[in-house]
Amino acid sequence: MDRPARGCAGSLAAGLVGGPAALLAWAPHARVRVTGGFEQQHRDLSVLYVDLPLVALGGALVPAAAWALGLRLLGRPWAAALVAVAALGVGVWGLTSWWTPYERPEFTG
Numbered sequence: 630m631d632r633p634a635r636g637c638a639g640s641l642a643a644g645l646v647g648g649p650a651a652l653l654a655w656a657p658h659a660r661v662r663v664t665g666g667f668e669q670q671h672r673d674l675s676v677l678y679v680d681l682p683l684v685a686l687g688g689a690l691v692p693a694a695a696w697a698l699g700l701r702l703l704g705r706p707w708a709a710a711l712v713a714v715a716a717l718g719v720g721v722w723g724l725t726s727w728w729t730p731y732e733r734p735e736f737t738g
Contacts, residue, residue, distance in 0.1 A: 636700050643692035643713040647720075651688020654721045655680070658728060684724065692717040 662676045692713040699712030 635706055636697060639696045639700060639706060639709060639713070640693040643696040643710075643717075644689040647692035647713075647717050648685045648689035650717060651684050651721060651724060652681070654725050655684045655728070658725065680728075684728075687724075688717075688720065691720045 659676045659680065662673045664672070695716030696709050696713040699709035700706065703709060703712070
């Protein structure tokens with residue numbers, strides 16, 4: 630496989646793995662917003678049309694960009710794959726530690 634084809638295949642594979650991985654890490658945090666929590670008082674479907682596309686896009690683009698950058702700088706496909714996996718891991722960690730949906734206090738009605 631020549632170099633351009635290897636770069637395209639790696640970027641595509643990183644994007645196809647990164648998007649679903651980010652969504653699977655994000656989904657448990659968004660579950661409360663979609664189902665509404667206790668007595669469905671906190672139902673907020675904006676997570677489906679705002680956050681869902683952004684998480685999927687970021688999850689697909691971050692590892693793909695890391696793969697392309699790693700392949701360009703390092704020149705080895707296995708090293709670029711390690712860079713892409715590390716970027717995906719850091720991205721998922723950042724997503725799960727930073728993103729928390731807004732929860733209105735219970736006592737405000």
